[in-house]
Every structure is written in structure tokens, then in C-alpha cells.
Amino acid sequence: MSTDTTPDTDTSTGTSTDTDTDASTESKCGASTPDTADAGASTESKCGASSTDEKEVGSTVEDFDAEPGRLVAVGLGPGQPEGMTQRAQTALGEVEHIVGYTTYIDLIPDEITEDADDIYSTPMCGEVSRTEEAIDRALAGNDVGIVGSGDPNVYALAGLALEILESKGGTASMVDFEVVPGVPAAQSCAARLGAPLVNDTVSISLSDHLTPMPEIESRLHAVAGEGFTIAIYNPWSRKRRENFQKCCEILLNHRDPETPVGVVHGAGREDEATEIVELGDLEELGETDLIDMTTTILVGTGDTYVWDDRMVTPRGYESKYDY
Amino acid sequence: MSTDTTPDTDTSTGTSTDTDTDASTESKCGASTPDTADAGASTESKCGASSTDEKEVGSTVEDFDAEPGRLVAVGLGPGQPEGMTQRAQTALGEVEHIVGYTTYIDLIPDEITEDADDIYSTPMCGEVSRTEEAIDRALAGNDVGIVGSGDPNVYALAGLALEILESKGGTASMVDFEVVPGVPAAQSCAARLGAPLVNDTVSISLSDHLTPMPEIESRLHAVAGEGFTIAIYNPWSRKRRENFQKCCEILLNHRDPETPVGVVHGAGREDEATEIVELGDLEELGETDLIDMTTTILVGTGDTYVWDDRMVTPRGYESKYDY
Numbered sequence: 001m002s003t004d005t006t007p008d009t010d011t012s013t014g015t016s017t018d019t020d021t022d023a024s025t026e027s028k029c030g031a032s033t034p035d036t037a038d039a040g041a042s043t044e045s046k047c048g049a050s051s052t053d054e055k056e057v058g059s060t061v062e063d064f065d066a067e068p069g070r071l072v073a074v075g076l077g078p079g080q081p082e083g084m085t086q087r088a089q090t091a092l093g094e095v096e097h098i099v100g101y102t103t104y105i106d107l108i109p110d111e112i113t114e115d116a117d118d119i120y121s122t123p124m125c126g127e128v129s130r131t132e133e134a135i136d137r138a139l140a141g142n143d144v145g146i147v148g149s150g151d152p153n154v155y156a157l158a159g160l161a162l163e164i165l166e167s168k169g170g171t172a173s174m175v176d177f178e179v180v181p182g183v184p185a186a187q188s189c190a191a192r193l194g195a196p197l198v199n200d201t202v203s204i205s206l207s208d209h210l211t212p213m214p215e216i217e218s219r220l221h222a223v224a225g226e227g228f229t230i231a232i233y234n235p236w237s238r239k240r241r242e243n244f245q246k247c248c249e250i251l252l253n254h255r256d257p258e259t260p261v262g263v264v265h266g267a268g269r270e271d272e273a274t275e276i277v278e279l280g281d282l283e284e285l286g287e288t289d290l291i292d293m294t295t296t297i298l299v300g301t302g303d304t305y306v307w308d309d310r311m312v313t314p315r316g317y318e319s320k321y322d323y
Numbered sequence: 324m325s326t327d328t329t330p331d332t333d334t335s336t337g338t339s340t341d342t343d344t345d346a347s348t349e350s351k352c353g354a355s356t357p358d359t360a361d362a363g364a365s366t367e368s369k370c371g372a373s374s375t376d377e378k379e380v381g382s383t384v385e386d387f388d389a390e391p392g393r394l395v396a397v398g399l400g401p402g403q404p405e406g407m408t409q410r411a412q413t414a415l416g417e418v419e420h421i422v423g424y425t426t427y428i429d430l431i432p433d434e435i436t437e438d439a440d441d442i443y444s445t446p447m448c449g450e451v452s453r454t455e456e457a458i459d460r461a462l463a464g465n466d467v468g469i470v471g472s473g474d475p476n477v478y479a480l481a482g483l484a485l486e487i488l489e490s491k492g493g494t495a496s497m498v499d500f501e502v503v504p505g506v507p508a509a510q511s512c513a514a515r516l517g518a519p520l521v522n523d524t525v526s527i528s529l530s531d532h533l534t535p536m537p538e539i540e541s542r543l544h545a546v547a548g549e550g551f552t553i554a555i556y557n558p559w560s561r562k563r564r565e566n567f568q569k570c571c572e573i574l575l576n577h578r579d580p581e582t583p584v585g586v587v588h589g590a591g592r593e594d595e596a597t598e599i600v601e602l603g604d605l606e607e608l609g610e611t612d613l614i615d616m617t618t619t620i621l622v623g624t625g626d627t628y629v630w631d632d633r634m635v636t637p638r639g640y641e642s643k644y645d646y
Contacts, residue, residue: 086405155522225545
């Protein structure tokens, strides 16, 4: 799932949409000792991305009397309901509370969200506080689903949820923690391009919010020099243009400028756009609408070619068979 | 999808299961000039893995008079019907013929297979001939779905289908070629382990049937020396033990022997088994039932740890927040 918080986006407080008559905007976690650091109770930005203050964990397991409920992290896939697995739909139908970034909550079919007791959604920032909120609600006795696009193990909250649980003195077993996989962006974007990935492949994020850029550059050098197809997540943002430029430079260091590159912007959204370009032309596209935070870029290998508007990375059979 | 043909498996001819009264075992492709190389018509092994003969493509677009039907490559995900996306189910419900490896065909819900006009399934080998069969049927005017586990862009047939179409003188547009993504094995196995992947990740196959081992080794060295979590596909087979041993050796060359490694055997099958071990103990597990062709191995980074029986690779927030 892509839940990356980026420094250059707006921040807002959390919104709790209760499908019952109680329309309070306060945290529903039921903690007996509300703390100003509790997600949703404060109007401060929970984005964290623009703040360097240490934030204390709000509640710990000692603050709850109830038998904990379940916590399930659900990958929604590319976006539209049709992209959800049967298991994801079932899992969300079985929980009482659903927590997530507003855009992803909106992607869930109405029949599922209407069935939940409570929906807690926040806009762009707030990944940490949102996950804390979900965990607090589970510790308070509710069955909770936390959602994101793609898959929970792809730049997403499976790891964050477990880390926060631990810091609260809880365990994964306590909330019967479960991960429901979904289709990652690399594969859903690849499907739009034909067969760009196919063999050994790498996913790299250009977001240096949590990983220093020198490490990212080192990784790019390592894989660009080998026969990996490369899926680039979070390629660009207004404050990180130079990361994208550096990435293009490194790729060209190892691969031909004619190497096919698939660019998928806003997959699953109304402004979705897909293009196949050449590696040598990629950098200048960074200044167009095609490449922004919603874009996934798939870089071919020396064997990749473009045919009938599709990107094709061969399996390798053609050297064995004349088919 | 995993459709890798391995040399050390049994080979058999294709079987066409007609849900109508016509129970012929011949190819249903309708080509007007059957060739002994046509999939299904010959009793020779179509596996190809054990043969070094060049095989001619059977039919080309000139052999067909009909308006071509559609061809859709569908990823079934991890295996059980609940792991299929809504879109995958819909796509298979809309085709007339479904083609695939027998084990994957068996995973499709009965209500979908019973609705199809024809099911063409073959055992382990025959990936190339099976894909040719599917394309011939589409060129003959049928709407055809070709299936595999996982996702069509992960060691699977999206690329193969496009290559074969081209060799037959066809185009992707001619058959309205579509790829329906599914959950890859790396992510569905990761879900069973907790949060092992999370950040930049790599998928590498140890099958050297189509990629020379020296290249695979070079790729392993490149990524093991960087902070990638690594998903290893096709880690072991009776004839390729040394590939697995070499892989373990290379990983230990770069990573601590205490590095957590998740091993998922037979995901989605009755004999499914999941274990978290240490990298230093991985090689000897190659001689146990845990590691075979149905196993996916997920290697952690220097930051990965084991907690409450889950593998956790941190997102990186813990250096910024005290949560």
C-alpha cells in the first residue's frame, strides 16, 4: 500500500464518521486516560513529516480494560472495488471499525462502509497517528480494519502497525494481527503496460523522508547495473525534484537511452494516463503533469522492447524456441 | 504468476475438458492446417524443457478466417478463490475458453469453470504450447482467458503471450489483449509472516532454465549488499540444489547469519508450512521438506527482527518518533 507521508502536502485533523447518530469528532478509542497526543483529539498536525519533535505514544495496553479486539491490515489493491480480493472484502465486512486515509476509504464499496460501526479517515498526513488510532480502538475491544491501497507489505503499514503495537506494550497475538494482501502498484501498473516486468524485478521508492538519498542512490546503482526490471514508487514531489533527476542520471549511467520506460500516472483515478517513453526522455517528463506523486514508473532492461503499444520484457524462451 | 517449467518434472499431453458433450482430446483451436507441432495434437512432450530441438510455431494468423476473439491473461493470486480479485472473477466469467496449468484451473471457483464453453488444462510442463493453444483459440474467434497463480507480470506468461502473438504474425490489439493483475507470491507469503518486506524489495528466481546462473549470482551479490528485502522464487529443485546452496553462500557473504528469513512452503495448499529461521540455518533446510519448488523465501535486512512470531522490517519511523 502507498501511505507515504510527504512534507509538501496539506495537513488536517482526523475525521470520525459515525454511521450511527453519535457524530463526535473525538477519538473513539475509548482510552481511559486521553492524552493530547492521542490521534484525533488534538488539532495539531499529526503529519509528523514537517516536525522534528519526538511524540510520545498516547495510550498503552495498561490504559484499556476491555478484551482486545482484532486488528487486520487490508490491502485494497489498485483502487476500484473490482481490484479488491474477495478476502479483502470479507475481512472489511467483518470488522466494526475501518481506519484509513480518506482517499482509500472512499474506494471501499458502500455496502461495506455502511455496514461498519465507525469509519475513521484522515487526509494525506497522519500515517503514524492513524495507525495508533486503529490500534487503540482494537485494544479498546473493537475489531478494526486498517486499509491502504496496494499491499500492506509494499511501502505500507504492516510494519508500522507491528512497531506501534510493540511500543504500546501489546503483542500481535493480542489483537490476532492479520495481514490481507492486495495487488501492489507495480503489478497493477504493469498490467496496463502489457508485460514490462516479467522476470527478476526491483521496487525502489525515491521518497527520502525515511531513507537517506545516498542509500537510495546506492540501491539504484546496484540494480541498474544488473538485468532487473525496476518499478519506481514515489518518483517525484515538488520538494524532491532532484531525487528524480538523480535517479534518471543513475539509470542512464547503466542503461541505454532507448530503454523503454512505462509511466503510469494516477492509476485507477479519473486523470489516469499511461505512456511508454524512452529512458533518455524521462527526466524532462518530470516537469510535466505525467509525473507526480501518483505516478509509478517501470523501467525495462536491455531486452525490453515496445510492440503494438505494449512494453514487452521477454521471458527468455526466444533463445530456445522458434515460436 | 508462477508457470515456470522445470526440467525435473513429469511431462504429459494436454487435456481438453469440454463441458459440453464433445469430449475430444484434440486441439480445439480450429486451425485449418493442423501441424504436428500444434499443441495438443501430438503426444510428444511439449514441455520443451528437456528438449533442445527448435519448434516451429504451429499456426499463424493466415490460418484463421474468423474475426479474432479476445485474449486476457488473468492472475489468480495465491490460490484459493478468496484470493482472486473481483476483476479476475469477472474476466473469467466473460470468456468462452479458459486455458492453464491443471493445478491453477482447479483453483478457479466451479461456478466460473462450469460456465465456460471449454477448459484446456495441461500438467506441469507445456507453458509455451499451452500459451500457443490459448492464442490459437483466440485467433479462431473465441474469447479466451489464460490463467496462472500470482500475477501475470511475475515470472509468468504476460510476456510469453505477447511474444508468441507476434511470432504468429498477430498483434496484441487484434485480440484486445488484456492483463488482469493478481497478488504475487512475494506479497501473499509476506502476509503470512507479518511485515517482512515493507521497503525497497527485490524478487529473484533461482531457476536457471532461462537465465544463466552466473547472471543470477551477479544479481544476488548486487542486492544482498544493499538494504533490499529479497523474495526468492523457485529456490530449489532436485536438479538445482547447487543454485540454492550458492544463493545462501552469497547472502551470507553480505548479511549477518542472524538475519531473519521467512520460509513459506506450499502457500495456499494443504501442506502449507511457514517458518521464520536465521540466514545461517537456511542452507541446511534445503534438504528438508520445507524447501522445495513450492517454497517462497523472504530474506530480511539488517534492520529486520522477529517479534511475537512475526517478521518485522521497520518503515524507518522509529528514528524520528518515540511511539
